[in-house]
Amino acid sequence: MESCLFCEKEIKFASLGSKDASRAYCPQCGEYEVSRTAIVTIIHNHLSERQKANISGWLVENQDFEINTTNFNNFLINLSTPSFLNKADKLLTYIAKQSGYAGSSIKYDPKFMSHSYSMNPFELEAVIEYLGETNRVLAEGGNYYFEHEYKITPNGWIHLDQISKNNEHSNQGFVAMWFDDSIRALYDEAIAPAISDAGYDPHRVDLREHNDKIDDEIISQIRKSKFVVADFTGHRGGVYFEAGFAKGLGLEVFWLCRDDDLKDLHFDIRQYNCIVWNDSKKEELRKRLTARIESVLSHGNNS
Template identity: 35%
Template structure:
């Protein structure tokens, strides 16, 4: 893949500074086998996501390069074929010269070596140890980010059941209350997702923000626990009393709304919940708790709590 011909047209033009971040993010998604389907009206959001996730410092770029190189290896001892002209995006580099500079450094510290007499490279044992260390650092987070719709009912479900399941499992719930999504708040949300070990995304209400945040988490490689209120998942049409606007006048009446998850996510294994009985909500809490422990084990706050109780 060559990146020199990637251009954008106004009003979605990106600066040279952000170009390497956009290209690097796209290449990384490809390595992770993520589907890249960017509609024109989503392009600015995609660029924002790329800039947020991209490594900014030289050490972070080198770490990211080493991780991405490992994704090219079929097994620890396999050769890796790279071409600086085509592959400089692996390190979110501006050009091939920056890429070669980082490769030289990885060679000097014995993390990545070129095979004698060939264009192939290998990650050394020391390199694989470093990759494991980077993975451990990422996974020591005690935080779970929750993406959800903010209504009185959902707030109660979060406080009484979702957050309790997270805390019982030994993790800290992180939620950012519903406010106007300006650039500052969006940056805060993305930063907290990046600091999290995993996410719980509840699709009740089919909020666009939940879809975006869950997609961002998946792009980072985080596991997402998918939840939804049953009557918002079962592809039903609901009728509710409400207000609607006709000819600039507000009127009261029955509003029909379609309730179903988007086909991009409805094949996931969802934990469904119902609000009509406490027993069902207790089961919802237990299902979340079990899912967390099965996927991630008990969190660091669980051990801390046990020590404090002694």
């Protein structure tokens, strides 16, 4: 049995046939794909325990992510460490999603570790202890954290409602773009690392685990974000909607478009200062987007 590259739990690897990659089924990190060259890169980097915890946490929030050498080197290895309070909120949110209804209890599972971005059991216990002391979670039964059943208290549900409406301290940058393989490299090589370089955490709905309708998840994630990066290449209606919704909430939107699609850009968007890019200048786009985010919002909290 092989071990996970990030949490070291025993996992199953499945070959993806013609693809130069394998699919990992991890009880803690969830499911992800990783290329063979990325595996070599990850091993040779000798990741710290904190880096492993951050990547594990990001993967469990972004199920089915495809790890390659580009996105590993550009932003996975530099992921931010959430604050202690943010770790507690993340774990509380996970428990809520696993709970069928208010008043129900759930058993401990290994994903508690990743959802709280904990390096080890001691850190996880501290997060759980805080949730108990703040009367947000009630732990019942057993002597150890992994033996307990967990129930969110009324105070915990109220707190979740409050944080879902407040993005003032959010470190998330929502990415609205065409879900197409032809521009997948744009996200991996430019947008995600640019957001990370500016001190924020990139999020795209098709890379996240959720059970709701995708439109509902998009709205929820935009509400939780500090800003939106919208790329209009391909002129998808969903991108126009997401950018418009973000503007309606008063969020900052950063506008992008590939040069050969600029002529078809909707007239309402042309009034904004759009960053134009092409396939040969992704590094330039990365630097320009980072600079613009920092000039408008200042540097974020991930470094």
